[in-house]
Amino acid sequence: MRKFIFSSEVYWKRVFLISALSLVAMMAAIADPIKAGYSIVRGEKEYKDLLVDLGLRKTEAGFDRVSWIMDLSVEFPFDPTIVMLVDHYSRDNVDRNELAWSIVKSHEVVTHIALSLIKIESNGNTFATSNKKAYGLTQLLLPTARDYDPDVTRAQLYDQETNIRIFFMHFERLLKHYEGNMTKVLHGWNRGEGTVDKLLARNIDPANGFSDAIYKVALNNNRRRITF
Numbered sequence: 001m002r003k004f005i006f007s008s009e010v011y012w013k014r015v016f017l018i019s020a021l022s023l024v025a026m027m028a029a030i031a032d033p034i035k036a037g038y039s040i041v042r043g044e045k046e047y048k049d050l051l052v053d054l055g056l057r058k059t060e061a062g063f064d065r066v067s068w069i070m071d072l073s074v075e076f077p078f079d080p081t082i083v084m085l086v087d088h089y090s091r092d093n094v095d096r097n098e099l100a101w102s103i104v105k106s107h108e109v110v111t112h113i114a115l116s117l118i119k120i121e122s123n124g125n126t127f128a129t130s131n132k133k134a135y136g137l138t139q140l141l142l143p144t145a146r147d148y149d150p151d152v153t154r155a156q157l158y159d160q161e162t163n164i165r166i167f168f169m170h171f172e173r174l175l176k177h178y179e180g181n182m183t184k185v186l187h188g189w190n191r192g193e194g195t196v197d198k199l200l201a202r203n204i205d206p207a208n209g210f211s212d213a214i215y216k217v218a219l220n221n222n223r224r225r226i227t228f
Helices: 007-033 045-056 060-075 080-094 107-121 142-146 160-177 182-190 193-201 208-222
Strands: none
Touching: 045 160, 060 080, 060 107, 080 107, 080 160, 107 160, 107 182, 107 208, 160 182, 182 208
């Protein structure tokens, strides 16, 4: 059996080459996620068009958005498709200018909070399942998901787009219920509105460390210095 002995210089050259190739692959995936093979929801033409628009980089705004998504994909780190979906729904909701979203400073804040929640809940694992029967990226409970999509199945909650879409619908309801108080929204997400409301009615702080964990992740993955 032949033995291969590498010098320190050769070793680090190989490490650098592998790292460079990995970065190129990630940039290619951002530029053209469809060709890169990242999962998308077939039949969701609007979402496909979004990915194509991002990949073409025809405008300065488009380039900035790709750069923003790539930065977040590296920071958390997540599959770029997850970041694209979260960014898409953050922009879509904040841009509607409805009262529930009016107190949110920017879509960047929403994107950071949502990605941080995904980091805590599933660490970006599309197929995460808890012993409490919560499913997918944001760990949705099936009864909660069916409040917004009565026909959704457990298997569909493992789909990235479906999970994130329903998450934002529930997130909006919590924003309305707690009048834009993000900390209470996160309490409500984690502990349930009923539990949080009962504790608040008795002047008991519903904090259990969940919201602090979300903010910590958001701040630690914030190279662009988004103000929360």
